Amino acid sequence: MLDQLSAIAAAAFEQCGFDPALGRVILSNRPQLCQFQCDGAMKGAKQLRRPPMEIAKAVAEKLAEHPAFAMVDVAPPGFINLNVTDEFLLQGLAIAASDARFGVPATENPRTIVLDYCGPNVAKPLHVGHLRPAIIGESLKRLMKFLGHKVIADNHLGDWGLQMGQVIAQLEELGKTADDITGPLLSEVYPQASARSKTDPDFRKKAQDYTVAWQQREPDKVVLGEKIIEVSCENFREDFAVLGVSYDYWYGESYAAQFVPAVLDTLKQQNLLRLDDGAQVVDVTRDDDNPPLPPAIMIKSDGACNYETTDVATILQRVQEFAPDDIWYVVDKRQALHFKQVFRVAHNSGIAPEDLHLVHIGNGTMNGADGRPFKTRDGGTMRLSDLLEQATAQAMEKIADSAYILDSEKPQAAQKIAVASIKFGDLSNHWAKDYVFDLQKFLSFEGKTGSYILYMLARINSILGKASDDTPQFAQLTGDAERELAIALLQTGQQFAQAAAQQAPNFVAESAYTIAVAFAKFYHNSNILNETCAQTRASRLALCKLTQDILLLHLDILGIEAVEAM
Numbered sequence: 001m002l003d004q005l006s007a008i009a010a011a012a013f014e015q016c017g018f019d020p021a022l023g024r025v026i027l028s029n030r031p032q033l034c035q036f037q038c039d040g041a042m043k044g045a046k047q048l049r050r051p052p053m054e055i056a057k058a059v060a061e062k063l064a065e066h067p068a069f070a071m072v073d074v075a076p077p078g079f080i081n082l083n084v085t086d087e088f089l090l091q092g093l094a095i096a097a098s099d100a101r102f103g104v105p106a107t108e109n110p111r112t113i114v115l116d117y118c119g120p121n122v123a124k125p126l127h128v129g130h131l132r133p134a135i136i137g138e139s140l141k142r143l144m145k146f147l148g149h150k151v152i153a154d155n156h157l158g159d160w161g162l163q164m165g166q167v168i169a170q171l172e173e174l175g176k177t178a179d180d181i182t183g184p185l186l187s188e189v190y191p192q193a194s195a196r197s198k199t200d201p202d203f204r205k206k207a208q209d210y211t212v213a214w215q216q217r218e219p220d221k222v223v224l225g226e227k228i229i230e231v232s233c234e235n236f237r238e239d240f241a242v243l244g245v246s247y248d249y250w251y252g253e254s255y256a257a258q259f260v261p262a263v264l265d266t267l268k269q270q271n272l273l274r275l276d277d278g279a280q281v282v283d284v285t286r287d288d289d290n291p292p293l294p295p296a297i298m299i300k301s302d303g304a305c306n307y308e309t310t311d312v313a314t315i316l317q318r319v320q321e322f323a324p325d326d327i328w329y330v331v332d333k334r335q336a337l338h339f340k341q342v343f344r345v346a347h348n349s350g351i352a353p354e355d356l357h358l359v360h361i362g363n364g365t366m367n368g369a370d371g372r373p374f375k376t377r378d379g380g381t382m383r384l385s386d387l388l389e390q391a392t393a394q395a396m397e398k399i400a401d402s403a404y405i406l407d408s409e410k411p412q413a414a415q416k417i418a419v420a421s422i423k424f425g426d427l428s429n430h431w432a433k434d435y436v437f438d439l440q441k442f443l444s445f446e447g448k449t450g451s452y453i454l455y456m457l458a459r460i461n462s463i464l465g466k467a468s469d470d471t472p473q474f475a476q477l478t479g480d481a482e483r484e485l486a487i488a489l490l491q492t493g494q495q496f497a498q499a500a501a502q503q504a505p506n507f508v509a510e511s512a513y514t515i516a517v518a519f520a521k522f523y524h525n526s527n528i529l530n531e532t533c534a535q536t537r538a539s540r541l542a543l544c545k546l547t548q549d550i551l552l553l554h555l556d557i558l559g560i561e562a563v564e565a566m
């Protein structure tokens, strides 16, 4: 809609002999005054050496002739204020309602994007730190797919590093075999092994040796290691299923290992590998790096391959298998240095073609009330499944007395509400931000929350359910609340494009909230089911139906499931 209006304004600037680029129309900063505005006259005043009011008046005169506008006004120091006609809005609504994409255009330049998100380390359960990258990545996958890109989601499991040696060594000392390995056993063994590594030098040495042995595929290590991966992934899948997170591949570091020799060959051929204190490293720093970047360690002095190595090898694998235009990594921002090093090695060696975009979307952390990464009450790391259970229990309390949901359906509804609230609370924050996890606030039916949006959708469901014999049909808009809702709905394409350009699902969350608020206003101001004029009723129902469809589309892109009633 804004592109359409901007094109009209650009033509008006041009007709007046001004630069058409000045004709950019945006949503009004003062919605009580007008729906849209154009600030081009102020921007162009210097360039054109004319007072902005004069420019604005000349352009406004042209715009007033255009049938899209119901009002064109000029305000000092040079604003052009605009309202569109109801016909203009109704036309947009009718197009959106008859379109499978609800009027949101697909991209003209589809790209192939590998999305690497979360990638937890096996041998330990998912914890709350995995929440942000998992759900931001999932949402980006859904958004870019919807916009017409080819997206390949890969869960890059950590299954090649020291934790493997630690856990295998500890399991062996406890006399456990592969058949004994279960989720609960792993959650006991990993903390033991990691604590011993810190205090017991012999054990640490053993864990390091075992890591090398695992990487070199020593059969007894492989039997335990593979079972650790299998059991961990089963548990991951359960948590991810609750969160609505899914992947095309679960390749992991171990899969990349077969590409490590080719990486080392390339680096050797190009004289990029250097021996440093027994380790093989690549220098990646550039003159303009302040402070300089440390070298990337490819092979440690004990012969083990590093996190950097498998990540470079994974780029090689992805280039060969998928020929991507982009690889996006949604991973904690504290890994920024790691990705800088990996991207430099890949680009400097040509393993990543020059035009391959490697992007680290470094997510912030979910914090507790103390502003530090969220912990359990006794200061431990909070498991994701425990958090989800707690939230579900609280959501259950909130809907316990609801007459809208059958008792038998309440447990499932409570889980959906809990997940929606947690995910929306997270996704409404820009990915780079840290935010405070406040379950009480997230679960509230008021404010910018997932519960609020689900609640509004439930109201719409109930209206449409009672009007199932009607034929919704856009005919007219009556009142500003309806116009505001129409504008919010017709902004969807713009909001999605913004989210894609900035790789930021929070724009989708924001748009969903704006629509829900606009709907609430309309719902309180207008008769819908009680409306006696058939045409008005049909038109308002059409507005309900389109709001439902577009809100569900937003939720789908956020990876949030709605509930039928609440």
Ligand code: ARG
Pocket: 116, 117, 118, 119, 120, 121, 156, 157, 158, 311, 329, 331
């Ligand atoms: N396994 C890593 C961790 O737990 C995250 C992996 C992210 N992806 C990647 N290609 N490095 O911190």
